[in-house]
Amino acid sequence: AQKVTQAQTEISVVEKEDVTLDCVYETRDTTYYLFWYKQPPSGELVFLIRRNSFDEQNEISGRYSWNFQKSTSSFNFTITASQVVDSAVYFCALSEANNYGQNFVFGPGTRLSVLP
């Protein structure tokens, strides 16, 4: 069965600090996909990144970076020089390749508060 764990329920940082959000997943499939979504206070779910299980290259997009490690089943997300606008709930999600309904399994989310 697939499962996503985000152990950090809430994190508070001061603006300009770096912060890492943890994501640990469980799956029996060898082919799977991992995602991060951002849910700001306005409520919408914003897609941030998609990673497949065969691509362990880390990715950087501006202040955002992702570290994928299959050996520890983790897909962590780092925000560098955080800003108040980064305050949101961040969800990690997993999709198995052989699931043709292709629904996501979301983690419980991490609420990030960036204080000015």
Place this chain on the structure above:
Amino acid sequence: AAGVIQSPRHLIKEKRETATLKCYPIPRHDTVYWYQQGPGQDPQFLISFYEKMQSDKGSIPDRFSAQQFSDYHSELNMSSLELGDSALYFCASSLGTSGGRTQYFGPGTRLTVL
């Protein structure tokens, strides 16, 4: 770029009433998903459709039904509403239904049952 459209954005109903939520996917997307998000919870998958056929089913109550139409829009019908149905309902769409497709979410419909 066009995004997923959901209507209405807010809906207030009484217990035992019915509600219909609508979802218009991103143009050319053929797969639609419905999720329910309770307060402080992560989104829970309800149901999905690919090319107008149900492709997967999650924890959708029997009181709920959904369909996808020929223009790919989808409707979620909810009957005999209960207080516990109060939640944010998301629709998402993707191009194709094979594993790993990125789902793009709409802004959600906030349903309040009184």
